[in-house]
Amino acid sequence: MTYVLAVLLGLAAGVLAGMFGVGGGILFVPTLIALGLDQHDAIGTSLLAIIPTALIGTWRQARYGNVRVRAAVILGLVAAASAQGGVALAESLSDGTLRRLFAGLLVLVAAQIAWRARHREA
Amino acid sequence: MRLVLIGLTAGFFSALLGVGGGIVIVPLLLLYCAFDARSATATSLAAIGVIAVSGVIAYALHGDVRVEYAALVGLPAAVSVVGATALQQRLKTRTIELLFAAFLFGVAIWLFVK
Numbered sequence: 754m755t756y757v758l759a760v761l762l763g764l765a766a767g768v769l770a771g772m773f774g775v776g777g778g779i780l781f782v783p784t785l786i787a788l789g790l791d792q793h794d795a796i797g798t799s800l801l802a803i804i805p806t807a808l809i810g811t812w813r814q815a816r817y818g819n820v821r822v823r824a825a826v827i828l829g830l831v832a833a834a835s836a837q838g839g840v841a842l843a844e845s846l847s848d849g850t851l852r853r854l855f856a857g858l859l860v861l862v863a864a865q866i867a868w869r870a871r872h873r874e875a
Numbered sequence: 876m877r878l879v880l881i882g883l884t885a886g887f888f889s890a891l892l893g894v895g896g897g898i899v900i901v902p903l904l905l906l907y908c909a910f911d912a913r914s915a916t917a918t919s920l921a922a923i924g925v926i927a928v929s930g931v932i933a934y935a936l937h938g939d940v941r942v943e944y945a946a947l948v949g950l951p952a953a954v955s956v957v958g959a960t961a962l963q964q965r966l967k968t969r970t971i972e973l974l975f976a977a978f979l980f981g982v983a984i985w986l987f988v989k
Contacts, residue, residue: 768956785948
């Protein structure tokens with residue numbers, strides 16, 4: 754049952770990735786925690802789970818002519834370097850601290866999406 | 876230059892928290908680089924792929940990557956993203972966004988009290 758739910762949340766993550774340009778990690782991490790992984794494992798595993806979605810999503814979006822290649826290359830290369838700093842910090846934090854940080858991120862994201870939705874109509 | 880700053884911020888936070896970075900990249904591209912919504916989401920997805928590879932390598936060295944679980948959630952998502960990008964080309968997403976925001980807020984509360 755839990756695994757069925759995991760697959761369904763995976764499907765939902767893909768929909769969100771396509772619509773909002775997020776990789777799906779925002780759903781992967783809580784799903785993996787519900788499956789029993791600790792916060793560090795959930796984060797590392799989520800990043801791996803993101804890769805196929807990002808690749809396929811990029812390929813589809815490129816067909817619609819929406820990808821700005823030069824910007825994506827700059828963003829990707831710089832971010833790949835600073836990601837190493839993020840991992841180093843995560844490894845120095847406790848599981849509980851990292852989980853509360855993630856929960857804080859969810860609140861920010863929820864607020865941002867709600868704000869965006871309200872202002873689009875105005 | 877703005878792209879470099881956005882990339883630095885996105886890479887750090889996405890690797891720290893296990894999200895791809897689109898949460899950081901999309902709004903900043905919209906606000907500071909005059910991207911429209913579709914270019915911002917598409918360009919963000921491309922950058923996320925690179926960030927995730929970098930983060931995974933580092934976490935794998937710490938033994939924090941569980942490949943079978945990644946496949947369990949990651950492969951269904953890879954399938955549904957195809958349909959979603961097609962939908963995005965024509966749909967009004969306001970209702971979905973508000974529901975999603977409420978859902979995330981609930982998950983946040985669960986993680987705080989866990």
